[in-house]
Amino acid sequence: xxxxxxxxxxxxxxxxxxxxxxxxxxxxxxxxxxxxxxxxxxxxxxxxxxxxxxxxxxxxxxxxxxxxxxxxxxxxxxxxxxxxxxxxxxxxxxxxxxxxxxxxxxxxxxxxxxxxxxxxxxxxxxxxxxxxxxxxxxxxxxxxxxxxxxxxxxxxxxxxxxxxxxxxxxxxxxxxxxxxxxxxxxxxxxxxxxxxxxxxxxxxxxxxxxxxxxxxxxxxxxxxxxxxxxxxxxxxxxxxxxxxxxxxxxxxxxxxxxxxxxxxxxxxxxxxxxxxxxxxxxxxxxxxxxxxxxxxxxxxxxxxxxxxxxxx
Amino acid sequence: xxxxxxxxxxxxxxxxxxxxxxxxxxxxxxxxxxxxxxxxxxxxxxxxxxxxxxxxxxxxxxxxxxxxxxxxxxxxxxxxxxxxxxxxxxxxxxxxxxxxxxxxxxxxxxxxxxxxxxxxxxxxxxxxxxxxxxxxxxxxxxxxxxxxxxxxxxxxxxxxxxxxxxxxxxxxxxxxxxxxxxxxxxxxxxxxxxxxxxxxxxxxxxxxxxxxxxxxxxxxxxxxxxxxxxxxxxxxxxxxxxxxxxxxxxxxxxxxxxxxxxxxx
Numbered sequence: 001x002x003x004x005x006x007x008x009x010x011x012x013x014x015x016x017x018x019x020x021x022x023x024x025x026x027x028x029x030x031x032x033x034x035x036x037x038x039x040x041x042x043x044x045x046x047x048x049x050x051x052x053x054x055x056x057x058x059x060x061x062x063x064x065x066x067x068x069x070x071x072x073x074x075x076x077x078x079x080x081x082x083x084x085x086x087x088x089x090x091x092x093x094x095x096x097x098x099x100x101x102x103x104x105x106x107x108x109x110x111x112x113x114x115x116x117x118x119x120x121x122x123x124x125x126x127x128x129x130x131x132x133x134x135x136x137x138x139x140x141x142x143x144x145x146x147x148x149x150x151x152x153x154x155x156x157x158x159x160x161x162x163x164x165x166x167x168x169x170x171x172x173x174x175x176x177x178x179x180x181x182x183x184x185x186x187x188x189x190x191x192x193x194x195x196x197x198x199x200x201x202x203x204x205x206x207x208x209x210x211x212x213x214x215x216x217x218x219x220x221x222x223x224x225x226x227x228x229x230x231x232x233x234x235x236x237x238x239x240x241x242x243x244x245x246x247x248x249x250x251x252x253x254x255x256x257x258x259x260x261x262x263x264x265x266x267x268x269x270x271x272x273x274x275x276x277x278x279x280x281x282x283x284x285x286x287x288x289x290x291x292x293x294x295x296x297x298x299x300x301x302x303x304x305x306x307x308x309x310x311x312x
Numbered sequence: 313x314x315x316x317x318x319x320x321x322x323x324x325x326x327x328x329x330x331x332x333x334x335x336x337x338x339x340x341x342x343x344x345x346x347x348x349x350x351x352x353x354x355x356x357x358x359x360x361x362x363x364x365x366x367x368x369x370x371x372x373x374x375x376x377x378x379x380x381x382x383x384x385x386x387x388x389x390x391x392x393x394x395x396x397x398x399x400x401x402x403x404x405x406x407x408x409x410x411x412x413x414x415x416x417x418x419x420x421x422x423x424x425x426x427x428x429x430x431x432x433x434x435x436x437x438x439x440x441x442x443x444x445x446x447x448x449x450x451x452x453x454x455x456x457x458x459x460x461x462x463x464x465x466x467x468x469x470x471x472x473x474x475x476x477x478x479x480x481x482x483x484x485x486x487x488x489x490x491x492x493x494x495x496x497x498x499x500x501x502x503x504x505x506x507x508x509x510x511x512x513x514x515x516x517x518x519x520x521x522x523x524x525x526x527x528x529x530x531x532x533x534x535x536x537x538x539x540x541x542x543x544x545x546x547x548x549x550x551x552x553x554x555x556x557x558x559x560x561x562x563x564x565x566x567x568x569x570x571x572x573x574x575x576x577x
Contacts, residue, residue: 050467075469085464088559089482098468132559148468 007056031203078157084145377438389450412444434506442495449491453484493548
């Protein structure tokens with residue numbers, strides 16, 4: 001668990017982070033979302049002491065991080081950033097091995113870990129291990145960056161706009177993959193973004209920051225349903241809100257008895273995808289099947305619309 | 313196309329090196345070529361010492377001074393790019409600049425009374441003269457690294473020393489090598505003036521030619537120095553190019569983001 005207590009960073013006369021208190025549960029994804037200059041990156045960087053707080057403390061598993069030597073603290077925390085920051089003079093394998101090598105793992109253990117991670121991130125070991133970062137596509141570089149951050153199995157992973165440099169299609173896949181990997185490894189992730197859609201897609205909880213202040217810190221559904229103030233409301237975008245809300249629900253939840261014509265929807269698809277499919281195919285309802293392909297019933301436009309309405 | 317060009321270049325360089333070596337090992341065989349440049353039956357080939365010996369001491373003097381200059385200049389550049397040394401940047405620049413602007417001849421004249429005649433004053437002059445290119449290039453190399461890369465090095469848990477040795481210096485190396493190349497080439501040419509204070513080197517041949525009005529001496533001293541400078545310069549350039557190429561035509565890859573669509577902003 002991470003606890004941020006009265007965390008403040010002042011540059012000159014401005015408090016870029018102003019008295020932020022947060023508790024982050026282990027094994028979850030927490031997304032800090034805000035506009036540029038909101039202090040979200042500074043907040044993230046105070047966790048691994050890339051920035052030293054003016055006031056306040058950060059506790060990791062109850063330990064005050066300011067009492068640990070910075071380089072040792074950082075070896076225990078994964079870190080991935082927008083432009084991946086891969087070392088251009090090192091191969092993919094050597095890049096991924098950075099932290100294990102710093103920790104003095106033995107060679108065989110390092111090699112095994114690199115192979116394991118490359119498989120996890122769908123990078124063919126034989127093909128990519130000895131390539132240099134500039135020989136990879138943007139999406140591959142980003143995956144290597146995240147693999148490197150996770151190499152020494154950190155309990156906590158900090159990510160600063162990790163998908164910011166990717167085009168929308170690759171970004172969406174990278175988000176889905178990250179979420180799946182996080183569910184498998186149980187890593188606690190603290191991720192910074194300016195994109196509310198990304199925050200809703202990834203975050204178990206969302207922290208909204210503006211002008212150095214923590215405006216709201218709540219589960220994604222609560223943020224959408226009950227924005228704390230006008231700023232949070234703006235960030236969500238009033239026209240987008242019902243659609244954002246639908247991305248949180250699964251088709252499974254809207255299944256009703258009955259039959260319908262046409263191509264079936266997967267029960268695990270989001271309601272947002274379900275709605276899109278229904279609208280585009282011009283149907284009022286579609287059959288729903290489970291993972292094994294067995295029919296579960298149907299989902300209708302009305303059923304989905306009910307779930308897009310503001311919760312009472 | 314490009315590969316053919318590189319090959320032609322390599323062949324020419326090997327050829328130049330072979331001719332140079334042949335000339336240094338058996339200069340008398342080339343006497344016929346140089347005789348037309350002499351007057352009154354003067355010798356065509358320098359005869360107060362072997363050309364090979366002179367060339368080797370010339371190279372040794374330049375090598376020694378450049379190595380010393382590189383150690384001091386790189387060390388200084390590393391120091392002033394660390395937080396602790398940042399305030400010494402302006403001062404170091406000033407000192408190194410004086411080393412460059414002070415004419416080597418003046419250094420020779422001033423250091424002879426202290427160090428006596430011989431190689432000493434020349435080494436001192438070349439050392440001072442060689443500091444600036446290496447210092448400036450190392451400085452540029454270390455201070456223009458991609459910020460994301462330097463920051464991640466720290467964020468991964470590298471200590472300051474590990475970051476310097478594993479990331480910063482290797483990435484700055486092509487530029488540092490370029491600085492050493494410049495200093496070496498300048499040094500090779502400048503070392504010839506050392507002969508005015510009795511340093512052993514190729515300058516001796518040129519000075520002897522000037523004194524005895526023997527164009528053949530001047531030409532052989534000048535051409536050997538020139539060919540050496542070109543070959544050594546090319547060698548360094550190839551080395552720097554290879555280092556830069558391995559990391560992906562570094563400067564372009566560093567500055568632009570080929571896959572960024574700019575859509576995230």
